[in-house]
Amino acid sequence: MTQDETLLIVMTGATSGIGLEAAKSLAERRNVHLIIGARSPDRADALRAAVPSERLTLLRLDTSSLTSVRDFAKAVHEERGTSLISALGLNAGMLGGERLQLTEAGVEQAFATNCLGHFALFDQLKGALAPGAIVLLTASQSHNPADRLTRLLGYRGAIFPNAASVARGKLDESASPAQASRDRYATSKLCCLLWTFAMARLTPGEDIRFIAYDPGAVPATQLARELDFSSRLGWERLLPLAVPLLPSFTTPEASGRSLARLLANPKAAPKTGQYLDHRLQPATLWPKARCTAWQDDLLKVCAGLTAS
Numbered sequence: 185m186t187q188d189e190t191l192l193i194v195m196t197g198a199t200s201g202i203g204l205e206a207a208k209s210l211a212e213r214r215n216v217h218l219i220i221g222a223r224s225p226d227r228a229d230a231l232r233a234a235v236p237s238e239r240l241t242l243l244r245l246d247t248s249s250l251t252s253v254r255d256f257a258k259a260v261h262e263e264r265g266t267s268l269i270s271a272l273g274l275n276a277g278m279l280g281g282e283r284l285q286l287t288e289a290g291v292e293q294a295f296a297t298n299c300l301g302h303f304a305l306f307d308q309l310k311g312a313l314a315p316g317a318i319v320l321l322t323a324s325q326s327h328n329p330a331d332r333l334t335r336l337l338g339y340r341g342a343i344f345p346n347a348a349s350v351a352r353g354k355l356d357e358s359a360s361p362a363q364a365s366r367d368r369y370a371t372s373k374l375c376c377l378l379w380t381f382a383m384a385r386l387t388p389g390e391d392i393r394f395i396a397y398d399p400g401a402v403p404a405t406q407l408a409r410e411l412d413f414s415s416r417l418g419w420e421r422l423l424p425l426a427v428p429l430l431p432s433f434t435t436p437e438a439s440g441r442s443l444a445r446l447l448a449n450p451k452a453a454p455k456t457g458q459y460l461d462h463r464l465q466p467a468t469l470w471p472k473a474r475c476t477a478w479q480d481d482l483l484k485v486c487a488g489l490t491a492s
């Protein structure tokens with residue numbers, strides 16, 4: 185792939201926060217065409233304002249719905265013609281509220297949105313990936329029980345009884361609703377890591393490079409949208425003031441730029457199977473994310489859910 189060639193990049197979660205900043209950064213590179221999946225393409229004004237229309241294709245996608253994923257993948261194939269996809273940026277994510285919510289298919293909402301829809305999307309687009317393509321999933325330090333910052337924010341790491349229980353949102357029945365919601369999010373992010381490492385292990389060579397991205401703690405995004413008023417106020421207005429003082433915190437702009445660098449740099453991009461932070465250094469990892477038995481269990485359960 186030469187520098188002059190157009191890079192076709194497919195992304196989810198690019199209508200706000202880190203993903204929107206990544207899209208803005210990618211738009212500065214004239215050789216990039218973006219296909220973005222968004223829940224409400226008609227309302228993606230910030231994205232339309234940031235990316236020249238001739239280099240942007242906006243298609244409807246709700247990653248929590250396997251039907252929507254299938255329709256989106258079909259539309260991507262129609263749009264791309266014979267062009268191959270140089271990167272797949274799977275960044276969409278949600279925290280979820282305190283009430284356990286299941287999709288129509290009976291899958292817990294955060295797991296469906298952050299994990300299952302993305303895994304299914306990869307399956308449906310993998311035949312169109314360019315040699316050496318990047319497949320990047322946005323993970324999070326919240327998965328790691330030893331991470332001090334996320335503990336301060338009320339997380340206690342992922343809980344993985346088995347993949348079938350995770351998919352149904354059955355983690356710790358004794359947890360308070362607030363804790364259970366954080367547990368579901370943290371566990372969905374562990375599953376992003378398990379999937380990335382499993383795919384890197386099972387896909388020989390560097391044909392496709394599977395990368396997990398830890399964007400850092402990035403207040404000021406829309407991630408707290410399902411939380412109560414005071415939590416949202418803290419996340420969107422107060423914590424951003426502390427960003428310069430706290431090394432683990434960063435801005436959507438800085439984190440988005442790093443995400444863009446990973447997606448649009450086919451020659452310099454890292455080796456498969458890495459988990460990188462917003463400084464593009466190896467991120468700290470809960471060793472259980474490398475557990476091949478958990479990885480295989482997750483792949484098996486997801487294959488069953490996507491087949492049914």
Ligand SMILES: NC(=O)c1ccc[n+]([C@@H]2O[C@H](COP(=O)([O-])OP(=O)(O)OC[C@H]3O[C@@H](n4cnc5c(N)ncnc54)[C@H](OP(=O)(O)O)[C@@H]3O)[C@@H](O)[C@H]2O)c1
Pocket residue numbers: 196197198199200201202203221222223224245246247248275276277278297322323324325398399400401402403405406407408
């Ligand atoms: N901010 C942080 O501190 C932090 C830390 C670690 C990891 N992360 C991860 O970083 C990623 C981006 O988060 P952010 O902080 O930038 O939050 P954000 O501003 O809320 O962005 C989330 C993006 O995901 C999209 N999305 C959510 N649910 C979707 C669905 N069902 N189908 C399709 N798109 C959906 C949203 O689109 P809509 O416009 O349709 O809502 C939006 O574009 C997420 O994966 C998040 O878990 C964030």
